Amino acid sequence: MVLFGRAVTGDLGANPVEELTHRSGDWALRFLLLTLAVTPARNLLRWSLLLRYRRMLGLFAFAYALTHFLIWLILGQSLMWPEIFRDLIGRPYVAVGMLAFVLLIPLAATSAAAMRRRLGATWKQLHRLVYLSAALGVVHFFWLTKADWSEPAAYAMVLAVLLVLRVRRQPARRETE
Numbered sequence: 574m575v576l577f578g579r580a581v582t583g584d585l586g587a588n589p590v591e592e593l594t595h596r597s598g599d600w601a602l603r604f605l606l607l608t609l610a611v612t613p614a615r616n617l618l619r620w621s622l623l624l625r626y627r628r629m630l631g632l633f634a635f636a637y638a639l640t641h642f643l644i645w646l647i648l649g650q651s652l653m654w655p656e657i658f659r660d661l662i663g664r665p666y667v668a669v670g671m672l673a674f675v676l677l678i679p680l681a682a683t684s685a686a687a688m689r690r691r692l693g694a695t696w697k698q699l700h701r702l703v704y705l706s707a708a709l710g711v712v713h714f715f716w717l718t719k720a721d722w723s724e725p726a727a728y729a730m731v732l733a734v735l736l737v738l739r740v741r742r743q744p745a746r747r748e749t750e
């Protein structure tokens with residue numbers, strides 16, 4: 574919403590498309606990591622209500638990733654298919670971002686409670702793909718960074734902590750969930 578407001582008021586600097594791409598990518602990654610933080614935070618604080626927000630945060634991550642993708646596709650590549658394929662093949666980090674985004678599609682499509690009930694155990698296995706998508710998002714960010722790796726490194730560290738918490742919790746979780 575803030576990004577949209579800044580776009581409408583022309584407050585996006587000298588290169589608005591680049592600014593929109595960067596800001597939407599940042600938020601996609603932040604919401605992905607926030608989604609992954611819900612279960613460890615619930616376990617730590619013993620506050621089950623937090624789980625209610627996991628789906629919403631995941632859908633925010635998807636919405637930002639979709640916006641990010643559409644900005645690249647429509648504003649960046651002007652829907653020119655030869656350019657799109659050239660960018661996907663010529664800049665591997667774009668292909669990695671694409672894979673991270675594609676992995677989120679089945680997760681968003683099956684996020685509703687009714688789908689969760691219908692898919693049963695398969696749902697949980699499928700939704701573990703969110704870790705792979707976040708990891709690819711971090712690789713994508715590292716790969717496109719030319720200098721000052723501090724920001725992607727900070728995201729990588731957060732993801733590593735979340736992964737460790739998840740793996741350590743695994744046996745106890747099976748007993749309770």
Ligand code: HEM
Binds near residue numbers: 717
């Ligand atoms: C889950 C999916 C994705 C995540 C989490 C993600 C995340 C990011 C992040 C964090 C940035 C850097 C922002 C900054 O510099 O502050 C970025 C930049 C970028 N992303 Fe993504 N991205 C995703 C998917 C995609 C897809 C599908 C495409 C295109 C097919 C794409 C193309 C780009 C481009 C072109 C840039 C700017 C690179 C540059 O400045 O040279 N990303 N993305």
